[in-house]
Amino acid sequence: MTTTENVKKVAQVLTVAGSDSGAGAGIQADIKVCAARGVYCASVITAVTAQNTRGVQSVHLLPPDFVSEQLKSVLSDFDFDVVKTGMLPSPEIVEVLLRNLTDFPVRALVIDPVMVSTSGHVLAGSSILSIFRERLLPIADIITPNVKEASALLGGIRIQTVEDMRSAAKSLHAMGPRFVLVKGGDLPDSSESVDVYFDGKEFHELRSPRISTRNTHGTGCTLASCIAAELAKGSSMLSAVWVAKRFVDDALEYSRDIAIGTGMQGPFDHFFSLKKNPQSSRCSTFNPDDLFLYAVTDSRMNKKWNRSIVDAVKAAIEGGSTIIQLREKEAETREFLEGAKACVEICRSNGVSLLINDRIDIALACDADGVHVGQSDMPVDLVRSLLGPDKIIGVSCKTPEQAHQAWKDGADYIGSGGVFPTNTKANNRTIGLDGLKEVCKASKLPVVAIGGIGISNAESVMRIDAPNLKGVAVVSALFDQVCVLTQAKKLHKTLKESKMEN
Numbered sequence: 001m002t003t004t005e006n007v008k009k010v011a012q013v014l015t016v017a018g019s020d021s022g023a024g025a026g027i028q029a030d031i032k033v034c035a036a037r038g039v040y041c042a043s044v045i046t047a048v049t050a051q052n053t054r055g056v057q058s059v060h061l062l063p064p065d066f067v068s069e070q071l072k073s074v075l076s077d078f079d080f081d082v083v084k085t086g087m088l089p090s091p092e093i094v095e096v097l098l099r100n101l102t103d104f105p106v107r108a109l110v111i112d113p114v115m116v117s118t119s120g121h122v123l124a125g126s127s128i129l130s131i132f133r134e135r136l137l138p139i140a141d142i143i144t145p146n147v148k149e150a151s152a153l154l155g156g157i158r159i160q161t162v163e164d165m166r167s168a169a170k171s172l173h174a175m176g177p178r179f180v181l182v183k184g185g186d187l188p189d190s191s192e193s194v195d196v197y198f199d200g201k202e203f204h205e206l207r208s209p210r211i212s213t214r215n216t217h218g219t220g221c222t223l224a225s226c227i228a229a230e231l232a233k234g235s236s237m238l239s240a241v242w243v244a245k246r247f248v249d250d251a252l253e254y255s256r257d258i259a260i261g262t263g264m265q266g267p268f269d270h271f272f273s274l275k276k277n278p279q280s281s282r283c284s285t286f287n288p289d290d291l292f293l294y295a296v297t298d299s300r301m302n303k304k305w306n307r308s309i310v311d312a313v314k315a316a317i318e319g320g321s322t323i324i325q326l327r328e329k330e331a332e333t334r335e336f337l338e339g340a341k342a343c344v345e346i347c348r349s350n351g352v353s354l355l356i357n358d359r360i361d362i363a364l365a366c367d368a369d370g371v372h373v374g375q376s377d378m379p380v381d382l383v384r385s386l387l388g389p390d391k392i393i394g395v396s397c398k399t400p401e402q403a404h405q406a407w408k409d410g411a412d413y414i415g416s417g418g419v420f421p422t423n424t425k426a427n428n429r430t431i432g433l434d435g436l437k438e439v440c441k442a443s444k445l446p447v448v449a450i451g452g453i454g455i456s457n458a459e460s461v462m463r464i465d466a467p468n469l470k471g472v473a474v475v476s477a478l479f480d481q482v483c484v485l486t487q488a489k490k491l492h493k494t495l496k497e498s499k500m501e502n
């Protein structure tokens with residue numbers, strides 16, 4: 001018994017899915033994802049499968065009445081934020097689920113319409129299609145079919161291109177779910193994994209480099225459960241989807257070479273973030289390519305041009321910026337925090353990381369993706385211990401020694417400059433292109449160049465012969481301008497052209 005005082009609400013998900021004896025997918029994957037994302041997960045088992053990394057050997061459906069008993073037990077007791085479904089192998093089981101959801105309404109419903117295992121075994125046949133279309137999809141908040149499942153739900157249409165995925169998403173949306181995510185992992189001939197998200201008005205293409213690994217068993221369950229976990233914590237739908245996509249990519253990347261089982265489809269490690277060490281094998285959600293066009297805001301410039309921080313960030317992202325830093329030297333704490341929270345939401349909805357300059361307290365309070373600190377700010381090792389292994393930490397370095405220390409202390413990247421003279425930062429020593437080269441050469445971390453960089457000289461920066469120089473960070477070239485969007489687009493184009501020439 002608890003009293004209502006001092007009760008701590010825990011985000012809770014219920015998964016209604018099949019058991020995978022190999023523990024890569026199904027109920028086992030769902031529970032691991034939720035645990036990794038800090039969310040409690042209860043489980044109602046619809047079927048027990050005998051499966052391993054070679055495939056599915058056998059499936060045993062639980063009697064619908066017993067599925068119903070399980071649903072009643074947990075739905076009458078727990079206060080779920082989200083119900084997520086996976087393998088629903090028969091119309092009778094869907095029927096008992098629908099009945100229980102009527103008796104115990106839930107706040108959000110995530111439907112992963114599992115039909116075929118990664119190894120090709122049918123987990124739910126065509127008999128469930130009509131009840132899915134007519135009764136389950138209309139009450140879903142989001143459905144997450146892969147192309148084969150989307151095709152089956154739409155009567156067997158061909159889905160072979162991103163354009164096909166868009167029209168499939170639209171047709172599925174017309175069946176009633178609030179949001180649709182069609183996963184393109186199975187599309188042929190692509191170096192990218194492209195998922196199409198549709199909210200009834202707008203499409204978003206969620207792209208990430210395809211990770212080459214045998215350990216992909218359970219990616220669909222993981223993605224859907226991660227969406228459910230993020231929704232349970234209060235995320236908006238698009239940001240939950242982006243977080244989930246990144247989570248899957250990071251888990252696959254970390255687990256690229258692990259060897260579990262002898263078959264063709266290995267499981268991956270959902271707890272990769274617990275296993276990082278601060279120096280070498282730390283594997284964060286950080287992608288060094290995100291440093292390509294790094295937009296750093298400036299409170300004075302926004303004031304001068306009568307622009308809110310939110311409008312500045314939106315325009316920078318629309319123009320192609322790949323990472324954002326809020327550098328609000330003059331903002332009051334309360335105002336900074338409010339702006340930062342709004343920017344976190346915008347950035348998450350666009351799959352762009354947001355860092356905070358100097359202010360670890362603001363970064364923690366708004367749950368930013370990380371911070372950027374200089375040599376006279378809080379030391380990186382202390383920042384790392386405060387922010388934990390998952391956050392991105394950048395540090396300013398003008399010398400090879402500082403670059404070495406940054407790596408030892410557990411930073412993710414280095415900002416090096418001022419490369420050219422700048423009016424944006426007072427009394428800042430210019431290191432020139434030669435100084436930048438020296439830092440890049442000494443650095444084990446990716447580097448972004450900063451200081452006096454704009455459309456006219458970005459190419460000269462990107463041309464220095466340093467594979468770890470990933471991009472440029474700019475303040476005035478974007479924000480001390482009439483139109484942030486136009487300048488960001490131009491700079492993005494210049495950077496892309498110089499990258500292609502290299």
Ligand SMILES: Cc1ncc(COP(=O)(O)OP(=O)(O)O)c(N)n1
Nearest residue numbers: 357372373374375396415416450473
């Ligand atoms: C990407 C990037 N690189 C360097 C800096 C400079 O940081 P710092 O040295 O702490 O100076 P201030 O920005 O705090 O004036 C940066 N902000 N971003």
Ligand SMILES: Cc1ncsc1CCOP(=O)(O)O
Nearest residue numbers: 418422424451452474475476
């Ligand atoms: C923050 C900072 N750190 C080194 S130079 C610099 C200012 C960069 O601003 P700008 O892009 O306007 O030259």
Ligand SMILES: [Mg+2]
Nearest residue numbers: 358373374377
């Ligand atoms: Mg600083």
